[in-house]
Amino acid sequence: MKTRKLERTRLVPHTVDGETEMVLVREHVDVPAPPADWDQRVRTGVTIGACILVSVALVWSTSAIGGLLALSVTAVVAYAAAAAFDTTWIMCMAVEWLLRSDPDRAKAPRRAGHWALAVSMGAVFAHGYVSGQLIIGAVGAAVSALAKSGWSIAMRVHARPLDDRTRQWVAKRRAAVDGQLAMIPIRRELQRGQALVDAEQQALGPADPDQSGQSADHPDTGSTPTDRKSLTTKDAVRIAWTDGIRDRDAVIHDAAARLGRPVSPDSVDRYLRDLKRGA
Structure with a gap:
């Protein structure tokens, strides 16, 4: 029977001057050699x-x-x-x-x-x-x-021929993985597009600082909210107008005081023009 040598290692205790440590020992052993795989050689x-x-x-x-x-x-x-x-x-x-x-x-x-x-x-x-x-x-x-x-x-x-059922199983698994692979560049493209949109919005700034959701062409003069969280720039300008304040700078100062934050002069000018037309 043909044999071949294999190197094997194992830990054994070794003592020097009364101190014991585990050391690695290498040894060669003869094991039976597998028969020649002529099929693989021919392949x-x-x-x-x-x-x-x-x-x-x-x-x-x-x-x-x-x-x-x-x-x-x-x-x-x-x-x-x-x-x-x-x-x-x-x-x-x-x-x-x-x-x-x-x-x-x-x-x-x-x-x-x-x-x-x-x-x-x-x-x-x-x-x-x-x-x-x-x-x-x-x-x-x-x-x-x-x-x-x-x-x-x-x-x-x-070749490794597959039966019909196994081919169907492989096809479904491959389709699922291919779908996940196809989504990788799509997600990257969407993320790049969204990043461009966000950068564009940050560069241009908000289109209208006032987020009242109501049209300035028809100011609502029937309500005077006082809660700063619900108060808008349009409401603050309308309240100042109702109180008889007509000076632009005074309206800006009064609206900022009511809102507790700076207001956009352009928005104040627009609302004042609408109020003057309505008057």
Whole structure:
């Protein structure tokens, strides 16, 4: 039986000059080694092989398509644009990998990947046709197809199919979490907007210091509240007017004394004009 050494530690008492302390002791023990997991090794090998195939296909397609595009544009621009052909279907495969537990959502990137692969293969074949080497163009186009097939096989190796009920459960849980994630930027946007509104209000100040809730065009001359908590600027001006005070500064002073706080001269002027018109 194969064994392997493991390091284990434990605390033991150790006494020096009559003083005992717990010290750490390290020791190595032989334990049975687990059998080789060939399934995992094969799975890893398939994944590495698929990655190599994709890399080779990307280099080959970029070289071929870049040579085709270089007939009309600068080589640097041509090869940069050529990389987009295979990169597109590789990105689609990556998205399909991320959505491997959700077959419904994986259909769109899988379909898009097939179309992108077809376009890339057509461009590689076109390069061979223009160069007068149809066989090389056809074989070169098959490189991308083989790479995508290899990756599809690797995905099947890593796939964990779910039954219908489990897929529904996962879909509902994912929808709930996605809703919470979607609300994060929305809340941030609302908070930023509210902060702008608050800053605007603070910068402009209150539109009307008087919060009486009544129109100054029709001053109520029938009541004379005396409670400062319920007394408004309009009430204080009206009381001063009723008492025969007509001087603006005197009205402002009297209203401030009744309210126990400063009053807005603009509001006092507005209420005095309304009272004069009403008189």
